[in-house]
Amino acid sequence: MKYTDKLRAMCRPATAVIAASLLFAACNNDEDTEKPGPGPDPEPETELSFACDVTDITASSAKVIVSPIDGYTGYYYFDVMEKTEFETQYADNLQVLADRFETMIQETADRYIEAGLVSSIEELMESAIASQGIADYEYQTLNPLTDYCVWACGVDLQGKVTSDISVIKEFTTLDVEHSGMTFDIAYDPDTYQLTLTPSGDENYVWGLLSAEDYQQYYNNSAEECIKDLVDTYVEGGVLEANLHTGTVSASMILKATVGENVVVAAGYEDGITTSVAEYRFEFAGNPSATITEDVETTLGAMTSAFYSNWGETPEGSGLDQATVMLSDYESMKQLYIDVWYPHGEAISGTYEINNSNEARTAIAGRITSTLNPSFYAVLNAEALEFEQYALLESGTITIMGDDMSMFYSVTVDAKSGDYSVKVDYTGMMFSASSAGASLSPVAPAAKVGALKLSQHTAAAFGPGPERVNPRVKALCALAK
Structure with missing residues (x-):
């Protein structure tokens, strides 16, 4: 895998799948495995020795089991990397790898602290990154028929490398069974x-x-x-x-x-x-609209609503994109609203609709924004296709509410082609935040699963330009 191409901010997702994808996959340390108590960090050691075994190897995954030997009881970190990448980029200068590891630890901690998942870099290291005793991790995004190496080093709870980095195991993934399907x-x-x-x-x-x-x-x-x-x-x-x-x-x-x-x-x-x-x-x-008559409705008691913060964008603007969805499960009516709003501020306000029909574009603004695509729809629950919908071409959407209670009223007074669309909703609005500032009070942090930087973060151990990946678009297109 090319770590230079990994994302610096992982955002996914359509609806609930996107929100869930903020959390990283568990599990680095078996919960059943007893570990030595935290205690004081041991003195730094120049060289450490590890036993390593790699099992359950497939074309795209492998389980790596690591254990320090020679009486070492402190913290350590291990990961995998393509052998050719290690040899060409780091074998002659392991300090580069150590420096990049420490940088990524700090950047990852900053994101987790901002999201309210941990309170400090020490908490992140102890709960999700550093290992003690016997530890294992199942890598799931490997390339077929590729040589990998497992590397390891001592670390402390401040995210610093405390020993030499050493390669402790090599393995090769299996090939897949190819076919001629077209x-x-x-x-x-x-x-x-x-x-x-x-x-x-x-x-x-x-x-x-x-x-x-x-x-x-x-x-x-x-x-x-x-x-x-x-x-x-x-x-x-x-x-x-x-x-x-x-x-x-x-x-x-x-x-x-x-x-x-x-x-x-x-x-x-x-x-x-x-x-x-x-x-x-x-x-x-x-198409401009398929609504054949005026629509006026108050979404019912079974309505759910959420808004999702997709991170600070465009770059350097200090603005976030929010998606608001209202969904009445009884009537299968839905309303999606995409808006830009200042970083960290509430989404309450009145927004002018100016839909240019170009999906996923917007003009930043607090009171007057381009909401695009904003549409009212009736969804076929079995086919998961919109049978009736209207892109909202003009009018206003007013969002009033209290961020502390997440209780909002949403009123839509819009036109779609020759017809009017009026929708009222009052009730709870649930937040699903994937990056940037929280839109609601931070809930108690869930247990952070084990984190391997090579698997889940951007440019962890390689140079090269960062990029913003259009994964969200693909996920929206493919979601069943």
């Missing part, structure tokens, strides 16, 4: 339907993103794109839910970006099993 992909601009038809009955994954993102983030490499998508699903624990068989037909309304879009697809079984298919199509834009 894909027939087609887009119908009259119905907005994208159809993927595989030639066989194997599992496969597919993704959707704009041609601009495809070039910028993946240099038009279908292999890199599909690998990144699979890694996202694995890290979020949603891979199985996003494996498909047979023909898939999906509406591109409110999913595709105006202009050229790219679809990638490949078979998957413990790794990519087929050649990666690439398909391009032009998306002219979302």
Whole structure:
């Protein structure tokens, strides 16, 4: 895996899956394994020795078990890296690896502290990063038929390396069973339907993103794109839910970006099993409306609502993007609102609707914002497709509420084509924050699962430019 391409902020997700993907996968240390008590840190040692075993090796995963020897009872850290990467970048200068490790520890701690998951770097180290005694970790985003090395070093609870770094084990992942399955992909601009038809009955994954993102983030490499998508699903624990068989037909309304879009697809079984298919199509834009009469409703008592903070963006603006969703499970009516708002401030206020029909774009502003895409919809619960919807073209959305109680009123007075859309909602609004400032009082922090920087954070041990990955778009397009 190329750690230079990993994200510095992992954001995922559609609806609840996205919120859940903020948390990293457990588990580094078995809860049943007794560890020595914290106690005072031992004196730094120049060289440490470790016993290491690697089991359950597949094409994309392996379980690594590590134990210090020679009486060492302090803290340590271990991780895996592609052997060629270690040899070319660090073998001749291990201090570079140590320095980058310490930098990533500090950056990770800053994010966790800001999110309210830990109170200090010491707490993060002890609960999720540093190990004592016998520890194990199952790596799940490895590349098939690739040589890896396990490296380890002593650390303290301030995130500093306290010993030499040493390679303690090498192993090779298995190959996958390849097949000749191919894909027939087609887009119908009259119905907005994208159809993927595989030639066989194997599992496969597919993704959707704009041609601009495809070039910028993946240099038009279908292999890199599909690998990144699979890694996202694995890290979020949603891979199985996003494996498909047979023909898939999906509406591109409110999913595709105006202009050229790219679809990638490949078979998957413990790794990519087929050649990666690439398909391009032009998306002219979302239809203005399919509402055939005025809509006026008060969402009922079974309504749920949430808003999700997707992190500070655009870069340097001090602004966050928030998504507000209202959903009435009885009528299957839904309202999505995307807004920009100043970093860390409440979302209450009146927003002017100025929808340009270009998905996922916005103009920053506190009182007057571009909400895009904002739409009212009636969802078919079985097909998970919108049977009736309206992009809100003009009007206002007013959000009034108390962040401390998360009790809000949302009023929509808008036009869609020739018809009006009026929606009222009053009730609780639940926050799902994935980055940036919290939109609601911080709940008691959940137990932080074991964290391996190579698996879950950006540019952990490699140079190179950072990038913002369009994973959210792909996840929204693929969510079942």
